[in-house]
Amino acid sequence: MEFAELLGHIRAALPGAVLEEHPEAFSPWILVARAQLPALALLLRDDPALDFAQLMCLSGTHLPASASESDRLASIFHLFSPRHRHKLGVKVVLDSADPACPSVAGVWPTADWHEREAYDLLGIVYEGHPDLRRILCPDDWEGHPLRKDYVTPATYNGMPLD
Amino acid sequence: MDNHELFIQGSRVPDRGPDGDLMTLNMGPQHPSTHGVLRLELLTDGEEVASIRPHIGYLHRCFEKHCEKLTPPQIVPYTDRMDYLASMNNNLGFAVACERMLGLQVPEKVEYLRVVVAELNRIASHLVAIGTCGLDLGALTPYFFCFRDREMILDFFEEICGARLLYNYIWVGGLSHDFPEGMDDKILRFCDYFEARIDNELNPLLSFNKIFIGRNAGIGVVSAEQAWAFGLSGPSLRGSGVAFDLRRDDPYSIYDRFQWKVCVGEGLVGQLGDSWDRYWVKVLEMKESLSIIRQALAARPKDGDVREAVPGRVKLPVGELYCRTETPRGELGYYIVSGGGNLPERVKVRAPAFSNLCIIDEISRGALISDVVAILGSLDIVLGEIDR
Numbered sequence: 001m002e003f004a005e006l007l008g009h010i011r012a013a014l015p016g017a018v019l020e021e022h023p024e025a026f027s028p029w030i031l032v033a034r035a036q037l038p039a040l041a042l043l044l045r046d047d048p049a050l051d052f053a054q055l056m057c058l059s060g061t062h063l064p065a066s067a068s069e070s071d072r073l074a075s076i077f078h079l080f081s082p083r084h085r086h087k088l089g090v091k092v093v094l095d096s097a098d099p100a101c102p103s104v105a106g107v108w109p110t111a112d113w114h115e116r117e118a119y120d121l122l123g124i125v126y127e128g129h130p131d132l133r134r135i136l137c138p139d140d141w142e143g144h145p146l147r148k149d150y151v152t153p154a155t156y157n158g159m160p161l162d
Numbered sequence: 163m164d165n166h167e168l169f170i171q172g173s174r175v176p177d178r179g180p181d182g183d184l185m186t187l188n189m190g191p192q193h194p195s196t197h198g199v200l201r202l203e204l205l206t207d208g209e210e211v212a213s214i215r216p217h218i219g220y221l222h223r224c225f226e227k228h229c230e231k232l233t234p235p236q237i238v239p240y241t242d243r244m245d246y247l248a249s250m251n252n253n254l255g256f257a258v259a260c261e262r263m264l265g266l267q268v269p270e271k272v273e274y275l276r277v278v279v280a281e282l283n284r285i286a287s288h289l290v291a292i293g294t295c296g297l298d299l300g301a302l303t304p305y306f307f308c309f310r311d312r313e314m315i316l317d318f319f320e321e322i323c324g325a326r327l328l329y330n331y332i333w334v335g336g337l338s339h340d341f342p343e344g345m346d347d348k349i350l351r352f353c354d355y356f357e358a359r360i361d362n363e364l365n366p367l368l369s370f371n372k373i374f375i376g377r378n379a380g381i382g383v384v385s386a387e388q389a390w391a392f393g394l395s396g397p398s399l400r401g402s403g404v405a406f407d408l409r410r411d412d413p414y415s416i417y418d419r420f421q422w423k424v425c426v427g428e429g430l431v432g433q434l435g436d437s438w439d440r441y442w443v444k445v446l447e448m449k450e451s452l453s454i455i456r457q458a459l460a461a462r463p464k465d466g467d468v469r470e471a472v473p474g475r476v477k478l479p480v481g482e483l484y485c486r487t488e489t490p491r492g493e494l495g496y497y498i499v500s501g502g503g504n505l506p507e508r509v510k511v512r513a514p515a516f517s518n519l520c521i522i523d524e525i526s527r528g529a530l531i532s533d534v535v536a537i538l539g540s541l542d543i544v545l546g547e548i549d550r
Contacts, residue, residue, distance in 0.1 A: 026263055026483035053390045057484055057512035059497045078484045078497070082390060082406060089484065110393030113520045121226065136219040136549060145227050146508075 001049070001086050003028045009050065013043055029076065029089030034101060037092055038128075041107040044079060044090070052079040052088065055108035060118030062148050063093070071148065073124055075101045077111075094124065096147075103129040121146040184212055187531070191220050195298045195535040198545030202522075202534070209530050214523040221549035229509035234260050234334050234476040237509065242328040244513065244547040247290050250283035250319075251489035252547075253332035258414050259485035259496040260334040263478045268471050272336050273416045274462035278349065279322070279331065280415075281451040281458075285356070286315040287490035288444040295441055295539035296368045299377045304368040311359060314352055321345065336472040346459050353452045360448060369445055378441060379432025382525045382537035386435070392524065393517035396492025397447065398541055401427040401440035408488035420457045422450045437540035444490075444542070477504055491515050491542060513547035
């Protein structure tokens with residue numbers, strides 16, 4: 001399906017879930033409401049017309065503050081359907097003071113480690129994740145290094161880092 | 163085969179304690195079969211594995227953090243260091259992603275040379291995977307033979323770009339060096355030499371070795387549905403019988419111009435999707451790579467400057483892109499967000515081995531501790547790209 005068709009199908013099945021559409025992007029994506037993500041994930045995977053069996057990639061990003069808005073975090077899911085050969089990016093934008101995002105690890109098991117990585121590096125809290133803990137940094141690391149306002153600590157357990 | 167089934171069944175008697183208590187066994191981070199610094203926390207019931215908790219991150223070098231401070235041409239050498247067994251393929255993935263954002267068309271000659279080095283690197287990487295897969299199970303000789311042949315490919319790379327492992331060869335818009343005089347003939351001679359080695363040396367010695375089959379057949383079985391759900395890609399996905407290869411199914415560069423076959427596992431000696439199938443797919447793929455190399459060398463333009471289209475300054479336009487390419491380990495994805503400045507705002511790497519490893523708990527339950535070694539060998543992980 002083309003992007004417009006996909007969007008029409010999703011809008012018909014889940015009215016109100018899609019907040020924004022970006023067909024012009026290099027990889028077209030939709031912005032969805034946080035509360036609707038669990039229902040949307042199940043729809044994307046299980047609807048035979050959509051059939052997104054593969055979660056290609058799950059990334060977190062930190063969007064710096066702009067004139068109109070304070071800084072925000074985003075979690076983006078890149079999906080692919082091996083049967084229909086269509087792709088879709090699904091994005092959820094979160095307030096950096098309340099970075100809670102529903103987990104999709106129960107829908108696509110591969111999301112488990114990717115969500116742990118986004119939690120580790122950006123501090124996005126995936127609610128409902130079976131085992132949300134750091135994956136790349138040491139367990140006792142402080143802060144989330146990929147946040148734009150992150151300051152590298154001078155020492156780690158008494159060892160100088162510079 | 164009958165003897166082997168008996169052998170496998172015989173060794174499968176669980177050494178269960180009287181109360182069935184589980185014991186935690188630590189494997190790694192310093193363990194020869196973990197291919198780097200991976201730590202597996204095994205929960206064992208006698209010789210059987212009840213579950214595995216993998217611990218990664220020992221090689222974390224903050225690749226994505228570094229990218230915030232680097233221009234795209236400066237990032238290329240960093241991509242070398244992710245999957246250090248297939249640096250050419252890492253370079254290629256990043257170059258393709260940037261060129262898509264820039265809308266840059268690279269010269270024909272560059273496209274063909276890229277395919278040649280990427281496929282040579284695929285063979286070199288598979289040779290390590292195949293050699294160590296046997297080595298972990300006690301087959302020492304094939305490992306040396308694999309490394310002998312891989313060394314020839316590394317010699318070619320050294321002659322082409324000066325480096326044996328970390329090349330910084332495929333740049334955004336071009337290549338760092340042209341092929342030297344006579345390189346095509348050397349590579350073609352290698353193709354003829356190596357094809358015979360697969361059939362006459364590797365297959366009788368390792369692939370169809372009774373002990374090797376006994377250790378790998380029916381072990382770590384992954385169904386096609388599981389493979390998709392856990393994000394498996396590359397030979398680990400195709401080992402489960404899924405004919406999906408990004409070179410054919412999501413084409414990039416000029417792969418659509420060549421005649422070749424996507425190799426899949428068929429359950430030849432055990433069950434479809436077992437460790438042996440994942441191994442066997444890599445053997446078959448090396449032959450297909452040889453075929454692609456021959457076609458590319460025959461069709462490649464001889465004249466032209468490989469740095470002709472290299473931009474003086476790479477300024478990615480505003481936008482975001484997820485671009486994936488097929489490395490020896492599977493789907494390498496770059497998610498790049500640019501705000502239009504000199505530096506990208508975010509570069510996230512979806513490393514194939516990262517997703518391939520996350521299934522290990524699922525497929526190792528109920529296996530023997532020694533089977534975990536076989537499963538890990540067949541998954542072909544490189545910790546450099548898992549930890550980044």
